[in-house]
Amino acid sequence: MEAFDLDVRRHVYFSIVANGHPSSVAETATAFARDVPEVEESYRRLHEAHALVLHPDSVDIWFANPFCFAPTPHRVTAGGRVWTGTCAWDALGIPAALHTDGEIDSECACCGEPVRLRVDEGELVEGADLLVHILVPARRWWDDVGFT
Structure with a gap:
């Protein structure tokens, strides 16, 4: 570069x-x-x-990354703003990138149930029992990163 x-x-x-x-x-x-x-x-x-x-x-x-400027179900409240994450994984990256606490409101990709995650002082304090599943293998992410 x-x-x-x-x-x-x-x-x-x-x-x-x-x-x-x-x-x-x-x-x-x-x-x-x-x-x-x-x-x-x-x-x-x-x-x-x-x-x-x-x-x-x-x-x-x-x-x-981790910020998205297209509609997704991954809403992040952090640093006094509402952001959009590309995916659940990137949504967790927004509070980290901003060095602040955050709340992620999303939905389960399998069943559509609401999901809430909360990050305080760099730790996942709500939703830590949940699992993030990424359907596409990492070597294929950039084939269609919008889908991934």
């Missing part, structure tokens, strides 16, 4: 934490005083490196 790409990735994550959403290509271009096409290429390289995931039809950021 190029140094510029690392700077762009860092900027995207800072934007997520500060604003609750990733910066657009235009906002990132302005922040770095670069042309939009140059930033679009950086976003694409980051996507190819699995450092973030672009929407299939644009250069908009779909998710930057």
Whole structure:
């Protein structure tokens, strides 16, 4: 990854934490005083490196793990905001990424029953008896990371 790409990735994550959403290509271009096409290429390289995931039809950021910007059943309340996790596993990563406590409201993928998890001081204190099952083997996650 190029140094510029690392700077762009860092900027995207800072934007997520500060604003609750990733910066657009235009906002990132302005922040770095670069042309939009140059930033679009950086976003694409980051996507190819699995450092973030672009929407299939644009250069908009779909998710930057563990944060998701598409509807999912994995709602996370942490750091004074409501976030969306890509999956149950990533939902647990949001309080960790923010270094804060959090509550995850989700649903069982098998039966649809509500699931509540709670993280306090880095420990899973509610829902620790539950099991997260990831259907897709890890070696196949990036074949269709949106499904995984």
